[in-house]
Structures are given as C-alpha cells and as structure tokens.
Amino acid sequence: MKTVMQGAFILTIASLVAKVLSAIYRIPLQNLVGNTGFYVYQQIYPIYGIGITFALSGFPVFISKLIAEQDSEAQKVKVARQSFLILGLISLALVVFLLIGAPEIAHGMGDSGLTPIIRCVSFMFVFMPFLAVGRGYYQGVFQMVPTARSQIMEQVVRVAVIIGVAYTAAHQNWDVYKMGTWAMSGAVIAAVVSTLYFLRLFRVKIFAPIQGLSRQPLISGSYGKLTKRFFVEGGTICLFAAIIILLQLIDSFSVKNGLVAQGLSNGAAKSLKGVYDRAQPLVQLGLVIATSFSTTLLPSLTKAVQNRNQYDFKRTAQSMFHICLAISTAATVGMVTLLPQINQILFGNTEGTMAIQIYVVAVILASLIATYNSVLQSLNIFRPAIFAFTIGLVVKLALNQTAVVKYGIDGASWVTVLSLAVILGCMQVRIPAYLKGKLHLGWQFFGKLTVASLVMVVSVTLMRWGLLSLLPDLNRIGLSLVVIVIVLVGILVFATMSIELRLFTIREWLTIPYGKKLLKKLIK
Template sequence: MPKEHLNTMFRGALILSISSLVAKILSAVYRIPLQNMVGNTGFYVYQQIYPIYGIGMTFALNGFPNFISKLVAEQPDETSKSLVTRRAFHILSGLSLVIFLGLQLGANWIAIRMGDVRLAPIVSSVAWMFIFMPWLATGRGYYQGQFLMGPTAVSQLIEQVVRVGVIIMAAYFSIHRGWDDYHMGTWAMSSAAFAAICSSLVFTGFGLKHLLAPAPTATRPLPSYRKLTKRFIVEGGTLCLVAAVVILLQLIDSFSVMKGLVAQGQLPEIAKSLKGVFDRGQPLVQLGLVVATSFSATLLPALTNALAKRQFIEFKRHTQAMVHVSLALSMAATVGLIVLMPQINRLLFGSLEGTTALRIYVLSIIFAALITTYTSVLQSLNQYTAMIIGIVAGLVTKLALNYTLVVRYGINGASLVTALSLAVMFGIMWLGSPDDLQQVLLESGYVIKLLAISAAMGIVVLISSHEIQALVGPAMANNRGIAGIITLVGVVIGIIVFVGGAVVVRLFSIREWLVLPYGKRLIKAVAKGKEHHS
C-alpha cells in the first residue's frame, strides 16, 4: 500500500475515532439530565424502546457501512464503485421497509410483549428512522470505502446533537406543559427520525450522483443481487451483531425485566419505577466503556499497518498493548464505580435506590471492554467464528436466565445475568482465539498484578470516602453536593493509587504507557527520579 494512501487512511481513522468518542460521550451523558427531569418512570418509558433505536443506529452507523466500505474498496474503478453502492442501497431499502412495516404493524404486539401496551405509540415513532437507514448506511459506506471519513464523522455528530437536543426539549416540555410520561416518550423517540433527516443531508450530493441519477453503464461484471444479498446477511449481519452486543442485551431486558418484576408481586407502577432505576446502569457502563476503550483504540491504525506489512511480531505487541490498556482502565473504572456507587448514585440520580443492582451491573464494563478489544483484533484477522459463537451463547444465556432471576432477585438478578452473559461471550471468544491472542492476558503475571493494584485502590478509596462521611456527619449524608465532593476526592485518590501501583509493580510496558494520557510525562518523571537516586 503506498505511503500516501496509508497516511490518508490513518488520518481518516483518527477523525472517525474522535467523532465516535464525542458521540459516545454525548450518548451516555444526556441520559443523566433526562432521568433527573422525568424521574424513574419517565426514564423507564424512554429506555424500554431505546434498544430498537440503538439497533437501527448500529445498522446505519457501524455494521452495514463497514460492510459497504469493504464492497466499495473491492471494486477496481469508479463506475463499479458507484454501481455496487446503488445495488447495496436497493437491498437495504427492502430491508428497512420490512423493518419499518414490522414495527408499525406490530407496535401493539411488541408493547404487549414488553408488558405495557401504552408503549405502542413510542414503538411507532422510532420506526420512522429506519426509512433513512439505507441512505445513511450507503453514504457512510461509500465514503469510508474511498478512505474519506469526514462525511461519516460529520453525520455522526449531527445525528447525536440533534437527537439529544430533541430529547432534552421533550423532557423540558413534559415538565412545563404537564405531559404524561408516554407522551414525553413518544416525542423523545421521534428524535431518532429528526436526527436521521438532519444527518442524511450530509449525503445529499452523494445521493443525487450515485443513487438517484441515471445509472452509468457497467464497465465490468458486478456481483448479482442474489450474491450481494447473501453477503449482506452473512458478512454485514455479523458486523451488525458484533456492534450491537450490549444493545441486544438491553432489548432482552425490555421484554423481561418489567414483566418479571410484576410476576414477583410488584404493582405495575412500582415495577416501572424499578426498571427505571435499573436503567441507570446503562449510562454508567457506557461512560466506563468510553474510558476503557478510547485510548486502546488509538492503536488500531498501527495494528492494521503491522498486519498489512506482515510484521507479525509488531502486530502481537500492539495487540498486547490494546488488551492490557483496555483491561486495566476497565478494571480501574469498575472498582472505582463499585466503591463510590452510593455517592455516584446520589450525585447523578438524586437517590440511593438500586445501589446494589448498579454495583453488579458495572461489572459489565470489564467484559464489554475485553469483547470490544478482542473483536477489533479478530476482525482484523478475518476470524469471525469465535465471535459469532460467543455472542450467540451470551444472548442465549441472557434469554434463558433473565426472567427467572428477575422473579427471584428483582433488578439485582437482571444485573447479574447481564454481567454473566458478557462473561460467557468473552470466555468463548478468548478460548476460540489464536494462541498468541490467548497468551496476551497470561503473560508476565499481568492479571495478578492488576488485581492487586485494583484491590489496593478500592480499599484506599473506600476508607477515604468513609472518613469524609464521618467528618461531615449524618446530617449532611443526603446532600448531593457532599456526594459530589466525596466522588471527586475518591476519583483523584483512586488515580494516584492506581498509577503509583502500576509504576511500582511495572504493570505496563513503555509502549503501553505512551497510549495513556500523560504517559510520556510519567515515563520521563520516573526516569529522572531514578537518575536522581542513583
């Protein structure tokens, strides 16, 4: 691959990574003011239907665009690229029409299966976004196939900003105009269609030229619609499945948690509120994942480059750095959240409800981060079997156990099954990955060192938070400001203890330190300290 071509690809990957990071942060953070504005039941109404939106955006943003970019990159000339994109658009249009009609005609059925028939209009409102899915997916896929990531990045940011804006406006109007939770939910979910319209405008020029203009004459034979459809189902479907893992678990929760709580003996209104409390875990896990995977993802272009140049030792080193950094950050975030959960729960959501369930739920961060990292590596190696088997096994685990454990243990049971399902997924992926990739976690006692540092950090942060609580006294215990101070102090102490412990036990290699923020400065500071002592 020419050097200029590689540089363009890496610049594009960086642009897309930054926009994805901003979009993920926005997607996680807006839920906190939303819950504060509409309460537990309003949050339940929104979160029940959110997984349908999430799956649609996975189709339009990750799974199908990535597959279409591969199709486009395979074509030898511009005419073939344009024609294969047009065929992909036709196939996706058929799929999106089937999904749209299925959601519109089946809205009542879906709502009843979720245990709340009043959710039907919200299902109908979110269905409209699927109309725009073919346009978005083919536009993004075409430009990505040309190594131009700018249009995808811009459309991604527009989509999130517009959607979050409409959702917060819907919550605001629900408070000031006395809307009920379901009316608010309908408008909040209509944000998906508004956002899709606005982000689709980025691809107007592309659509007029490649989708709506008269088709150019083919210069060479193209893959048939039948062959392309088969590849969409197998290859595109696999990419969508991998990208939608956490959302699919949330979808299973939508169909089983509320019904399980009612079967347990809770009144429907109490069950809705409890489901809203359980859903507090989703933004926490999402934020934890952003922290855990964003820095390790910076190694992806280097990983691709090493593989393209057949530099297998370098590929292994980059893989090890990705896994080590991702696991360390996810472990630190998880232990910190577990220890500080009472304060975080009060600070962000205004109460201590569901603290135990949330502590269990955030264990998902570790396994979800490892799944994200391992899938990136396995995809670069074109090894999909272990991924698919792992994901299917995890989803079957969730389906089989969720309702039963909710009936028995309430929302604690749902949290436990989520973490267990992700653990099953990762376990199978790990066992099915190449030996070199398995050994990455086992080399040089890395996991034992990490567990020791995390335990030390957790104990120090726990003692510190108890000391501050004792200092301010029980009268101030329910104050959100005090909870914020304890959280902030806990985070600072946790970082100091974790980084200090990592330096002492030599948890990271120099390559791994350089991936982390201020890692370069830390290496220099440690080197100067050694020189000073010697």
Template sequence: MQRKTMKTVMQGALLLSVASLIAKILSAIYRVPFQNMVGNTGFYVYQQIYPIYGIGMTFALSGLPMFISKLVAESDSGEVKRSLISRIFIILAGFSLVVFLGLQVFALPIAGAMGDPGLTPIIRSVSWLFLFSPFLAVSRGYFQGQYEMRPTALSQLVEQAIRVGVILCVAYWAMKHHWNVYQMGKWAMSSAPIAAIFASAVMLYYVWQHQLKFLKPSAQLVTSDTSYGVLVKRLLIEGGTISLFASMMVLLQLVDSFTVMRGLMMQGTPPLIAKSIKGVYDRGQPLVQLGLVVATSFSSSLLPSLTESLVHGTHRQFVRQANTVIRMSLAIATAAAVGLIALMPEVNVLLFGNQQGNAVLSVYVLSIIFATLIMIDNSILQSLNQFAVTIAGLTLGLVVKVLLNQWAVIHFGAIGASWITVLALLLMTGFLMRQLRKEQLRALKHGFLPKLVLISLVMLIAVRLIIPVGNWLTAAWSPRMTALADAALGILVGVVIFVSLALKLKLLSLREWLLLPHAEHLLRWLNK
C-alpha cells in the same frame, strides 16, 4: 503521492474517531438530565424502546457503513462503485421497509411481550427511523470507501446533537405541562427520525455534490461478486457480524426490555413499582457506556499499530502488539469499573439525586470489563478473518441472557438481571480468549490477573476509606455538591493508588505504559 494518500487516510480516520467519541459521550451524558426531569418511570418508558433505536442506528452508523466501505474500496472503477451502491441501497431499502411495516403492524404484540401495552405508540414512533437507515448506511459507506470521512463525521455529530436537543426539550416540556410518561416517551423517541432527517440532509448535500444516483444500478456492470444474491449473503454474514458486535450491549438491553418488567410482575411486584425499579436498573446503561468510552478510547488508539503489524510485520510482532492491547484495555477497564463501584453511592446521588439501586448498579458496571475485552478480542479475531468464531461467541452470550434473565429476575429481583448480563459477557469473553490462545495470543501470563485483582481491591478499600474525610470537609454542603466533592477526591486517590501499585508490581511493562497519551509526564511525577 502514496504518502499523501496515507496522510489523508490517517487524518480522515482521526476525524471519524473524534466525531464518534463526541457522539458516544453525548449519547451517554444526556440520559442524566433526562432522567432527572422525567423520573424513574419516565426513564423506564424511554429505555424500554431505546434498544430498537440503538440497533437501527448501529446498523446505519457504524456496522453497515464499515462493510459497505470495504466493498467500495475493493471495486475497480467509479462506475462499478456506483452500480454496487445502487444494488446495496435497493436491498437495504427492501429490508428496512419490511422492518418498518413490521414495527407498525406488530407494535401492540411487541409492547405486550414487554409487559406494557402502553408502549405501543412509542414503538411506532421509533419505527420511522428505519426508512432513513438505507440512505444513511449506503452514503456513509460510499464516502468512507473513498477515504472521505468528513461527511460521515459531520452527519454523525449533527444527528446526535439534534436528537439529544429534541429529547431534552421534550422532557422539559413534559415536566412543565405534566404530560403522562407515555406521551412524553412517544415524543422523546420521535427524536430518532427527526435527527435522521437532518443527518440525511447532510449526506444528501455530499451525494448531490458527487452526482451519485442510488436507484440506477447498471445491468452491464454486474459480475458474479456484485449480483443481488451474493450481496445479500455478504450483507447478512459479514455486514451482520460487524453490526451485531457493534450493538452487543444494546442486544442485551433488548432482552432486558422483554424480561425484567415481566419478571418483576411475575415476582408479585405491582406494575407501577416494577416500572420504577426497571427505571433504576436502566441507570446502569449510561454508566457502562461512559466506562466503555474511557476504556475503548485508549485501546482503539493502539489498534492501527496492530493492523500495521499484521500487514507489514511478522506474526511475532502482531502477537506482541495484540497482547499489549488486551492487557492495557483490561487494566483500564478494570480501573474504571472498580472505581465506579467504589464511588457508586456518590455517583448515584450526583447524577440521579438518590442512592436507589446501588447494589444493582455496582454489579451491572462490571460489564465494562468484559464488554471492553470482547470488543478488543473481536477486532483482533476479525483482523484474522475469524468471523464464524466471533458470531459463535456472541450467540453464546445472547442465548445465556435469553434463557436465564427472566428466571433470575423472578428469584432475585433486578440484581438478577445485572448478574446474568455479567455472566453472559464473561462467557463470551472466555470463548473468544480461548480462540485467541489457539492463535498463540496469551496476554494474561506472569501473574497479570492476580496483580490486577489485588491492585483493584486496594484501590477500592482506599477510596471508601477516604470518603468520610470528604464528608467531614463538606458537612454544610448540599447532598449533590457533597457527592461531587467526594467523587472528585475518590477519583484522585483511586488514580494515584492504582497507577502507583501498577508500577510497583510491574503490572505493565515500561514500553506499554509509554504507549498511553502523556504517560511520560505522569510517570515522571509519580517517580518524584
């Protein structure tokens, strides 16, 4: 029976991971055709308000459901669980209503603080999302706490598919009918509440099947752990910690929304040009998102073994597993980031049609390395119940970004914002790694970093040297087809060189290599 239950849990976790991966890929990829249709200025309008959506959806999709599922799993009986989720729903409904009304009433001041009052209707458009967040968070959390992942996975896929479909349809319609960028942005951002309605319909079906009632908390089942005061405190501290780290990159983008445009105008850049520059700067976000998907999908597959070693193994085994996850995550993230830098001119042309902002984007994609490390370090520290440390690290990074971002844009332009993002993430990484060392976790020993830097530099140089060969072979092709061929050639050469040098210099142990999917086939081929 226990074996069957564990099998169900693992199948559910795999289903949710696959659904989450598909949703992340969709969320990153749609921005490319969207930017191609609406241009730099249209992309700027959408991306200025996107962080508000991103924070709302992180809370409703991953952060709060994860915390609520923990509370549900800890509860003894079905009645206690139902009473618990009713109380949480009422708390979240009150909070969400305040956020909704705040965004409606203060939309104009918020848009003014972003340097563009024209964004006001777009802020009001996205605010409707928050009315659906409590139901989505509580229903998803309840079913995850019952080890039923199908409702969350299905609603997540439906939500992303509907949202992406609406956005691309709006972009196409706006392009055909020559809408101004603010009208386009208002309707594109309405995709968030529309998608939330469809996701809520999916969850409502499962709620109806299980006859759950979210507005009937039982006064007889109240304990000291489920009173409103205690639940509010736990939602803010524990749920808030999980949610804030899940939305780390979105929070940094929110700071950009309030500082980059204003900084460019304070520098003397005309508003129309500043909007276009911000739109080019925002190209970095889908690139980083795709890089993080690649890096974290490998490392997240190793995290279950880390949890198992913490629960059933020794501290020594836990340390060894954690060090492995950190080293492999850093290696993969660095390869992805440096590969993107090496191919940035080709990637920029392939995805966005020109080479605007190559330097700005090359700096920005360094975020992949540090953001990946932060996510892994955070998972390890939270498994050790080090919540206060992770919040302190996140606060440090956000404070640096808030204090320095606008100053950097005024003095250095958009590339200044890229450097401050990387600096903020670097300081967060250093803070968390320092804490891990106190737990006897020292993943970067035995010359690991010098080897990784050397391998990455050789890969970067080799990729840039092979590109002229691709250009010569595709001289008669269109710019985008040439860029595609160059990128494909560069990726092939980059992967072979990185893996070959990593094996030669023993960057990772053989045991660590074999943890990667299909690694044995790749190693056998390279040894030939």
C-alpha cells in the same frame, strides 16, 4: 497514510463525543421525568439503539471495506448502489415489521401503552440506507470528516429534542407515554437532518448517471452472494457493536414482567425498572473510556496483518488486551466503590445501588469482547464470534425472567454479567489454535493488575470515609466536588502503582493518549 491517520483520529474523537452525549443526556432525562418516565424511554431505547448501530457503526464499516476493495470510481459507485438497494429492502422489512407488530411487541413487554412509541421509532429505519451508505462511501475513500460531522450533528439534534421534550413534559404534566413518543421522535428528526447532510453525495455521485457504470460487474458475482456477506460480515460487526443493547432489549421484555410476577404492582414494577436502567449510562461511559484507549492500536494491528508480521501482530494484540483490561478494571472498580455517591449525585437517591454495582462489571467483560472481536475481524475470522454471541443471548433469554422473579433487579444484573462472561469464554474456546498463544495475557499481568486495583480501592475508600466524615451534610453539588477529588486521587494512585509494578511496557505507555507525559511526571 498521514491523511488516513488524521481522518481516523477525527472519526475516533467524533465517535467518542457522540457516545458521551448518548450516555450523559439520560441523567437529566431521568431527573426531569422520574423513574417511570425513564422506564418508558428505556423500554424502547434498545430498538433505537439497534437502528443507530446499523446506521452508524455497523454497516458503514462493512460498506467502507467493500468500497475500499474496488479499483475504479465506477466500481465504487456500483458497490454503493448495490449496498443501498440491499439495505433499502432490509429497512423496509424492519419498518413494516415494527409498524404492524408494535401492539404485539408492546404486549410482550407487558405494557400496551408503549405501542405508539414503537411505531414512532420505526420511522428512523427509513433513513438507514442513506446514512449507512453515505458514511460507508466516505470512509471507503478515506474521507472521515463527513462521517464525523454527521455523527455529531445526529447526536446533538437528538439530545436537544429529548431534553427539550423532557423539560416540557415535566412542566406541562404530560402523560409519560406522550413524553416517550415525543422523545423518541428525536431519533427520527436527527436521522432526517443527517440524511440531508448526505443528500448532495447521493444526488451528485451515487444516483447520478455515470458512463460505463452499467457494464461494471456485480461485486462477489451476484446480489445473493453480496447479501450473504452483508448478513455474515456486516451482521457480525453490527451484532458486536450492539451487544449491550441487545441484552437491554431482552431486559425490556423480561424485567418489568418478572417484577410483576414477583408480586409488585404495575406502577411499582415500572418505577423499579427505571431504577435498574440507571446502570446503562454508567456502563456506556465506562465502555467509551476502556475501548477508546485500546482502539488506538487498531491501525498497528491492521498493518501487522497486511505485512504478515506475526511478531508485531502478537505484540500489538497483547498490548490491546493489556490496555483494555487495565483501563476497564480501573474504571469498573472505581465505579463500584463510589456508586452510592455517584447514584446520589446523578439520580438524587441511592435506590438500586447493588443492582447497578453488579451491572457495571459488564464494562470489563464487554470491553474484552470488543477487543477480541477487533482482533478476529482483522483476520477475517467471524464464526467464533457469532457462535459465542448466540450462546450468550440464549443464556440471557433463558435465565433473565426467572432470576428477576427470584432476586429482583439484582438478578437481571447478574444474568447480564453471566451472559457476557459466557460470550467471552466461548470466544476464547472457539478461536483458532494458532491464535490462542498469541492472545494469552498471563497470570503475572493479572497479579499486578489485582494489586494495583486493591491499592486504589483502599485509597479511595479511606479518602471517601475521611472526607464524608468531615463533611457529612453535603448537597448534590458539594458531593460532586468531593467525588471528583476522590476520582482524581484514584487515577493517580492506579497510574503510580502501574509504573511501580511495571504493569505496562514502555511501548504500551507511549500508545496510551498522553501516556508519555503522564509517565514522565510520575517518574519524576
């Protein structure tokens, strides 16, 4: 158990580092290539995002579950081979679809110049079976370090290529589509590097001849049943890991087209879509912060399910929701309050501030959806999540372009928030009756959280007004230092109010990383 917990901790840290890298690199990218260059990259990014979700956090989790269910080493290898074959066929279908359909996809996005970028990113799917099975196998035998290393390697290589390409493009005056194609090649190069890391596993273990392997039965009875499990269980994990990315994919097809339909020129619509895309790294960072704290309780939840301890399950699930909602609310409220300054610091101006402020509300909703899904998956309940997700996507598809035509990029942000609210509401309605009482947060908690958030907002607003009045002509570096000071004060105020109002139980404080130290200092 100690080894498993250490491995889980290493994997969590690696995932956080990878996600932070994946969010932060977009800021220098936008600064180097401008709004239109950023638009070109972000139009195709959701396709890459779906692929990386399959290979990094979706199918590996499901495959690790399959492998952990097996008793002997031969059975584990058999499962890995079966999974590789199924994923190989899925990958082949995706690559062919993207290569052949690239012109039509680009046309649907309203920009035929995106065709070579779509074809470029399609090749990363070739490596998905190697990455998903390699990571899933190691996680299934409780060796988390190889997965952690491959995650970091992949993101470092990709980010290095993208920033290098953006720098070259800016100084060599490249066409934005040439820049986009070379930037997306970073995904393929990173996938190759990660695949090379797993090559020895496939050569020595998975593809090597093993005595008695042919006599091992197919798990779940047949390839058909296993494939069904891949689509239902594995697909659910993938879908919810990629929830924001799929909403972004719908934006790729409707925001720019909607802006053109509103009356903007092609060039102005591309630039404004690039401004709208500024929200995405902020939301991604907010989700990393919010979900990283609540997922520390996942092992306790799993243990409670295994021991059939309903009291511990209820207490742990409620703690997950308390921590997730509180941290995501604090992060969202803080970002909304300081967004004019954050926008200026990160992107050089305050364009699109209102749309970004609306969009970052998604942090609260997406964090709660992820927590709900974790609880349901721990009980092997999938249908409510799939139903809710489908309804949410239909809402986004049905309303997005109309909202953009009428309200511009603010409309797209509102529809994203609405879609996530619909998903969350449907999950609450569709969960089994015996779980509804266990996952109830209570109005008392909401009241305390509202008071703590309001006090933080007032404190941050007054401090911002005071400091910016004293220092009116700050450059981006000076403004960054001021905002860092304000953020630290905001965190301190929220933490102090949380203790004064008893927002968290002592047990919940001790669960939060460094919660014990923070609790001691604040009480003193």
